[in-house]
Amino acid sequence: MKKKNIQPIEKTKARIRSKVKGTNTKPRLSVFRSNQHIYAQIIDDTIGKTIVSSSTLDKEVRASIESSSPCEASKIVGKSIAKKSLENKIDAVVFDRGGRLYHGRIQALADAAREEGLKF
Template sequence: MMDKKTSRLQRAAKTRHTIREHGVNRLSVHRTPRHIYAQVFSADGTTVVASASTLQVDIKSGLTATGNVAAAKAVGDAVAKRAIAAGVTSVAFDRAGFKYHGRVKALADAAREAGLKF
């Protein structure tokens, strides 16, 4: 019997394997009850091209809370702008096994609105 976390990590591994086969940049999301993190990895997966999280002062300062949909939108917008500034316009979305719902969906939508294609 697998627990919730093991199942999620197994789903994440499957997705990452597929993305690696396609050889594209990857927007990876990690979610905890208190914070949300996003990183854009290069196509080979070795370097972080851009990152944003609710821990960063410039993002945190404009928020009332860090574990809600508004915070996720702010992180999505910031990571997209930083990725585009670094020359990345197209990514594959890696939700790390989390449901595409709530904060994960809000981050993805905000990144798309800011000009990131996926």
């Protein structure tokens, strides 16, 4: 029987996830990027619960997107997730880029979250 090939992105994601763990004092900021949308979640891995989430599908984020540029949408999602996390008294997180390169939309989201006061 042949083994099923694991995609490189899944391999990278598993390697990163084994090293990056979120705690209740410093949860994990997980980013997922599809072709059309970007999703961000702040997760406490000790209890396996999502504390805060934001994406380009949220009503308030969708209303504030003016440009068709995906990087601009990522910046808005980054600002949104930072504001929501600071409201929940979370100011420091561990960044999980989800197996993707720290470039483009992932970097735009991270930089916008840092500008709003989130530390990682």
